[in-house]
Amino acid sequence: AIAAQTRRRTLEDLIANTPADGMVTGLGSINAKQFGPEASRCAVLAYDYTVLAGTQGMRNHHKTDRLLAVAHQLKLPVVLFAEGGGGRPGDTDMPIVAGLNNHTFSQFAALSGKVPVVGIVHGRCFAGNAALLGCADVIIATKGSNIGMSGPAMIEGGGLGTFAPEQIGPSSVQSRNGVIDILVDDEAAAVAAAKQYLSYFQGATTDWQCADPRTLRHVVPENRLRVYDVRAAMRGVADTGSLLELRAGFGAGIVTALARIEGRPVGLMANNPHHLGGAIDVEAADKSARFMQLCNAHGLPIVSLCDTPGFMVGPEIEAQAQVRHVCRMFMVASHLRVPFFAVVLRKGYGLGAQAMTAGGFDAPVFTVAWPTGEFGAMGLEGAVRLGFRKELAAVPEGAERDALFKKLVAQQYANGEAIHMAQTLEIDAVIDPADTRTWLVRGLDSAGRRHEAVSPYVDTW
Numbered sequence: 001a002i003a004a005q006t007r008r009r010t011l012e013d014l015i016a017n018t019p020a021d022g023m024v025t026g027l028g029s030i031n032a033k034q035f036g037p038e039a040s041r042c043a044v045l046a047y048d049y050t051v052l053a054g055t056q057g058m059r060n061h062h063k064t065d066r067l068l069a070v071a072h073q074l075k076l077p078v079v080l081f082a083e084g085g086g087g088r089p090g091d092t093d094m095p096i097v098a099g100l101n102n103h104t105f106s107q108f109a110a111l112s113g114k115v116p117v118v119g120i121v122h123g124r125c126f127a128g129n130a131a132l133l134g135c136a137d138v139i140i141a142t143k144g145s146n147i148g149m150s151g152p153a154m155i156e157g158g159g160l161g162t163f164a165p166e167q168i169g170p171s172s173v174q175s176r177n178g179v180i181d182i183l184v185d186d187e188a189a190a191v192a193a194a195k196q197y198l199s200y201f202q203g204a205t206t207d208w209q210c211a212d213p214r215t216l217r218h219v220v221p222e223n224r225l226r227v228y229d230v231r232a233a234m235r236g237v238a239d240t241g242s243l244l245e246l247r248a249g250f251g252a253g254i255v256t257a258l259a260r261i262e263g264r265p266v267g268l269m270a271n272n273p274h275h276l277g278g279a280i281d282v283e284a285a286d287k288s289a290r291f292m293q294l295c296n297a298h299g300l301p302i303v304s305l306c307d308t309p310g311f312m313v314g315p316e317i318e319a320q321a322q323v324r325h326v327c328r329m330f331m332v333a334s335h336l337r338v339p340f341f342a343v344v345l346r347k348g349y350g351l352g353a354q355a356m357t358a359g360g361f362d363a364p365v366f367t368v369a370w371p372t373g374e375f376g377a378m379g380l381e382g383a384v385r386l387g388f389r390k391e392l393a394a395v396p397e398g399a400e401r402d403a404l405f406k407k408l409v410a411q412q413y414a415n416g417e418a419i420h421m422a423q424t425l426e427i428d429a430v431i432d433p434a435d436t437r438t439w440l441v442r443g444l445d446s447a448g449r450r451h452e453a454v455s456p457y458v459d460t461w
Contacts, residue, residue, distance in 0.1 A: 001020050001021040001023075001060075001062075001063060002014040002015055002018045002019070002021060002059070003018035003021050003022075003051075003059070003090075003091060004021075004058040004091040004092065005090060005091055006092075007092040008090075008092050017051070018051050020048065020051070021051070021057050021058075021059040021060045021063065022049075022051035022052055022054055022060050022084070023046070023059075023060040023063045023064060024045070024046045025043075025044070025045050025046075025063050025064070025066070025067040026043075026044055027041070027042070027043055027044075027067075027076070028041075028042055028044060029041060029042065030042045030077075030079070030194075030195055030198055031195055031199050031202055034199065034202075034205065035199070035202040035203050039202040040202060041074070041076050041077075042076055042078070042198070043067055043068075043070065043071040043077070043078045043079070044078075044079045044080075044081075045067055045078070045079070045080050045081070046080075046081035047060075047081060047082060047129060049083045049084060049123060049124075052088060053085040054129065055084055055085045055086060055088035056084070056086060056087050056088055056104070056128045056129065057091045058091045058094055058096075060088070061102045061104050064108075065102065065103050065104055065107060068103075068104070068107040068108055069107065071111060071115065072107065072110070072114075075114065075115055076115060077116040077118070077198060077201070078111055078116075078117050078118070079120065079194055079198075080117070080118065080119050080120065080132060080133065080136065081120050081121070082119050082121045082129045082130070082133040083121055083122055083123045083124065083125050083129070084124075084126075084128075084129035085127065085129065086126045086127020086128040086130070086151060086154075087128045104128075105128075105135070108132050112135060112137065112297075112457035113458055116137055116138075116197075116201045116298060117135070117136045117137045117138075118136055118138055118140065118194050118198065119132070119134075119135075119138070119139045119140065120140045120141075120187075120190045120191070120194055121133055121139070121141045121142070121147060122141070122144060122145055122186070122187045122190065123142075123144060123146070124146050124151070124165050125147045126146075126147075126149070126150060126154075126165075126168070127150055127151055127154065130147050130148060130169075131149065133147065134179075134460055135460060137294055137458050138181045138182065138294075139179060139180050139181050139182070140181065140182045140184060140190045140194055141171055141174065141175075141180045141183060141190070142171065142183075142184055142186055142187060142189070143171045143183065143185060144171070145171045145180075146166060146168055146171075147169040147171075148169035150168075151165065152164065152165055152168065155168070175249035175250070176249045178247055178250035178251065178283070178286070178287065180247075180249070181246045181247050182197070182245075182246065182248075183248070193244070196244055197244060199265075200244070200258045200260070201265070201299075201300075203265075204263045204264045204265065205260065206263055208239040208240075208262060209239065209240045210239050210240055210262075210437065211236055211240060213434040213436070213438075214434045215236055216236040216237070216433035216434055216436055217432070217434055219236065220233075220307075220345055220370065220372040220433075222372075224346065224374065224413070227273045227277075229274075230255060230270045230271065230272050230273060230274075230305065230307065230345070231243075231270075233270065233345060234255065234268055234270055237259075237261065237268065237305070237343075237436055237437060237440070238257075238260060238261060238268060239259070239260040239261060239263065242259050243257050243258075243259045243268070244257055244259070245257040246258065247287050250283060251283035251284045251285075251286065251287030251288075252272055252274070252275040252284070253271065253272055253275045253276055253278065253279065253280055253281050253284030253312075254269055254270065254271055254280065254284040254285075254287055254288045255269065255270045255271075255272050256268070256269045256287055256291040257269070258300070259303075261303075261437060261441060262437070262441050264301075264441075265300055266295075266300055266301045266302065266440075266444075267291060267292070267294070267295035267301070267303070268302075268303050268305070269288055269292075269303075269304050269305070269356075270304070270305035270306075270307070270345075271307045271308040273307055273346075276312055277309055278309060279308060279309050279310060279311065279312040279313075279352065280308055280310070280311050280329075280352045280355065280356075281311075281312040281317060281320075282312075282320045282322055282326070285325045285326040285328055285329050285355075286328065286461060288329055288355075289328035289332045289459075290332075290459050290461060292329075292333060292336065293459055294458050295338060296335070296336050296337060296338050297457070297458050300338060301338050301340070302338060302358075303342075303343070303440060304340070304341070304342045304343070304356050304357060304364075305345055306343065306344045306345065306348055306353055306356040306357060307344070307345045307346040307347050307348075308347055308348070308349065308352040308353055308356055309347050309349045309350070309352065309378075309379040310350035310351060310352035310353065311326050311350070311352045311355070326351075326352075326355065329355040330355060330359055333355070333359050333363070334358075336358060339443070339444065339448075340357075340358045340364040340365060341365055341366055341440055341443050341444075342356065342357040342358070342361070342364040342367040342368070343368055343369070343370070343439075344367070344368070344370065344418070344427070345370055345372065345373070346370070346372050346373060346374060347374055348361075348369070348373060348374070348375045348421075349374075349375065349376050349377070349378055349379050350376075350377055350378045350379070353375075361426055361427055365443050365446065365447045366428045366439070366443055367427045367428055368427060368428055368430065368431045368439060369418040369421065369422070369427055369429075369431070370431065370433045370436075371418055371419075371430060372418070373417070373430065374413055374417060374418070375416040375418070375421050375426070375427075376416045380409050380413055380416070381409060383412055384408045384409050385405075388408050391404070391408075392404060392405060392408075418430045
């Protein structure tokens with residue numbers, strides 16, 4: 001294939017300078033040695049930035065549409081190398097005005113929810129190329145990438161100023177705002193991440209290792225007011241080296257990752273006490289809701305590690321449409337058709353804890369807690385300030401009131417201890433943290449796959 005420009009350029013020129021019309025397409029295998037020929041089938045498309053800046057010409061679109069049709073027909077995962085400058089205005093060999101009547105974008109978007117779709121970008125990715133990239137389940141980008149719905153020419157043409165390509169959607173911005181799911185150093189690392197990402201949807205592995213499970217006993221500090229690294233808990237639950245975090249630069253309140261437990265692929269999400277004490281804000285809710293959609297669409301069981309004082313509150317957060325954003329967690333969870341397991345590491349308070357447990361403590365296959373678990377309809381300190389306002393006001397301000405406050409908080413804590421929750425059947429069990437992996441393996445065995453495809457697509461956001 002050559003660019004459709006024979007009316008303005010010689011055939012020799014086009015053959016030499018527009019090979020494949022800037023689009024390389026093919027079918028192949030990814031991770032075949034590990035998962036076999038059937039599970040490893042894949043379609044790959046790559047824009048060639050050395051050909052007319054990787055722009056989308058007539059035959060370029062034709063080739064893309066052809067391979068996407070095959071991907072739909074054979075139900076193949078798709079990997080797209082999206083570097084390029086978007087639509088190409090220079091093709092002359094067809095009687096068109098705008099060229100907006102193609103199937104590329106609708107066919108690419110229609111793959112969502114049916115097969116895993118991976119977008120990889122290094123360098124500049126603008127306009128039409130970025131529109132395809134944005135439809136991918138996961139975007140893997142290098143630190144040298146620039147992603148934008150328009151390039152410099154379109155911005156300048158719209159009278160919005162003159163900018164260098166490097167000023168438009170740099171990786172530092174697109175990682176922080178959630179556009180990029182996995183940020184890597186270079187293209188080799190991007191390919192490695194893509195292979196790892198696809199592996200979770202290709203099956204279980206038999207060769208796995210794990211850290212000493214007893215280390216989980218020391219993740220959560222004895223002092224309930226001390227913070228800790230929830231990623232250490234995630235690493236302890238998952239097989240060694242199997243954790244692949246998604247959207248690490250965005251929505252810091254909840255950590256989302258793909259992982260394996262005794263070789264079985266799962267989705268793993270956890271509250272992060274380092275951010276707002278684990279309270280769930282707008283970004284964390286969006287991040288976790290889409291993550292649950294992703295797992296549900298492709299049949300991955302979900303494991304939730306809960307430690308939250310609830311949804312973030314206050315006038316400032318409500319100005320960010322908190323009501324609509326956090327309720328996405330309830331909406332998505334209520335439509336899950338994959339097994340869901342909840343482990344409460346420490347705090348399990350209010351609506352936020354219910355959102356982390358698929359809508360309520362009785363919604364998961366099981367909800368268990370570590371001995372450090374503490375529960376209530378709202379945070380202990382807030383409950384005391386509201387529920388015992390008169391008693392506190394009756395005591396002189398200062399040391400005496402502080403002592404009463406601490407005493408009342410201690411009473412609330414004792415009442416909401418994990419063991420009391422289990423005794424009243426509000427959770428299923430209190431477990432030794434060292435037994436967490438064993439519990440999850442037995443749960444996965446008991447629940448089976450239980451997957452029915454009900455979600456028509458994975459939301460782009």
